[in-house]
Amino acid sequence: MKKLNALVTASYSESGLNQLKEFLNVEYHNWLDQKRAFTQEELSKMLQGKEILIVEMDEVHREVIEANPQLKVIACCRGLRGDDMTIDVPTCNERKIPILLAPGRNLNSVAEFTILLTLGIMRKVRPAINWFYEGNWKEWLDFYTTFRTGEIRGRTVGLMGFGNIGKRVAALFNAFGAKVIAYDPFINDLEVFKQYNTEKVDAETLFKTADIVSLHMNVNEDTKGFINEKLIGLMKPTAFLINSARAAIVDRDALYAALKDKKIAGYATDVYHQEPCNPETEPMLLLDNFFGTPHLGGTADEVIANHSQMVVDDLKKLFNGEKPQFILNPEVLPGFQENLKNMK
Numbered sequence: 001m002k003k004l005n006a007l008v009t010a011s012y013s014e015s016g017l018n019q020l021k022e023f024l025n026v027e028y029h030n031w032l033d034q035k036r037a038f039t040q041e042e043l044s045k046m047l048q049g050k051e052i053l054i055v056e057m058d059e060v061h062r063e064v065i066e067a068n069p070q071l072k073v074i075a076c077c078r079g080l081r082g083d084d085m086t087i088d089v090p091t092c093n094e095r096k097i098p099i100l101l102a103p104g105r106n107l108n109s110v111a112e113f114t115i116l117l118t119l120g121i122m123r124k125v126r127p128a129i130n131w132f133y134e135g136n137w138k139e140w141l142d143f144y145t146t147f148r149t150g151e152i153r154g155r156t157v158g159l160m161g162f163g164n165i166g167k168r169v170a171a172l173f174n175a176f177g178a179k180v181i182a183y184d185p186f187i188n189d190l191e192v193f194k195q196y197n198t199e200k201v202d203a204e205t206l207f208k209t210a211d212i213v214s215l216h217m218n219v220n221e222d223t224k225g226f227i228n229e230k231l232i233g234l235m236k237p238t239a240f241l242i243n244s245a246r247a248a249i250v251d252r253d254a255l256y257a258a259l260k261d262k263k264i265a266g267y268a269t270d271v272y273h274q275e276p277c278n279p280e281t282e283p284m285l286l287l288d289n290f291f292g293t294p295h296l297g298g299t300a301d302e303v304i305a306n307h308s309q310m311v312v313d314d315l316k317k318l319f320n321g322e323k324p325q326f327i328l329n330p331e332v333l334p335g336f337q338e339n340l341k342n343m344k
Helices: 013-019 040-047 061-067 089-093 105-122 125-131 140-148 164-175 190-194 204-210 229-234 252-260 301-319 328-341
Strands: 004-010 022-030 053-056 073-076 156-160 181-182 198-200 213-215 240-243 266-269 290-292
Touching: 004 013, 013 022, 013 301, 040 053, 053 125, 061 089, 073 301, 089 328, 105 125, 105 164, 105 213, 105 240, 105 266, 105 290, 105 301, 125 140, 125 290, 156 164, 156 204, 164 181, 181 204, 190 198, 204 229, 229 252, 252 266
Parallel strands: 004 022, 004 053, 053 073, 156 181, 156 213, 181 198, 213 240, 240 266, 266 290
Antiparallel strands: none
């Protein structure tokens, strides 16, 4: 079969591009170069004559797919969870177009960032930095008397969710010398928890006993607002809540009230109910027991290398007649293979 043509708008590693070029004709337009996702009109035009589309932040609507009848495969360099589905799956299913994914590409990046958030709120990094840059360090021992903090070692860390990121976070907190407990109703095998020196508990026990509660849950209709007034009310007044997952799993009003009234020690997050946000749209930013970052958890360069290789590997499997490891709609594979035969 002749080389197929691919449009790549995802940020892609040099190694990944070189591997793609071994079996595809590649046209590369990195969305990062223009600092925005491509519009549907731009995508439709660039995709003309291309059988393969590899995206990252771009949405792919029905109009793009219908305008390009030659399109055979779409790969998205993200995990495509329910709260951020950016590809028209029904149209792809109608056309027998496989949708390849890259779940876990940012696993380690987000896990490491969870530690940063934890240290940021526990060690009072935000007020200390403001104090320092405002020129308040007058006497040598001012820092020692102004910012009293604590260590992670010896604390009980409760993980809400024990998927791939949760497991990696457990390993990191264990390395700090913390006791790790976790809640995940979808994992019944206790050996899975034991492998990561973690004790499985129910949600209420976790919120009652943890000094640090770290959220690692997906967003769906069952988990929206799951961290509610009742659970937050169970937390110790000395406990911290950490969120490197999704803002929607937290009851925003209940959390704001708990922070404002000092019912918990603090909240650190990388995700927000509205993004981008500012103090006008997110009043928590003005609280002194809040530590926030602008959705930086997955911005490590290694994430690009990870998703590049994941997509390359699965494209090779797809064209070799094998089932890709990460595919959203495997039910279309027989139809896809038939379409591929008709191209030869």
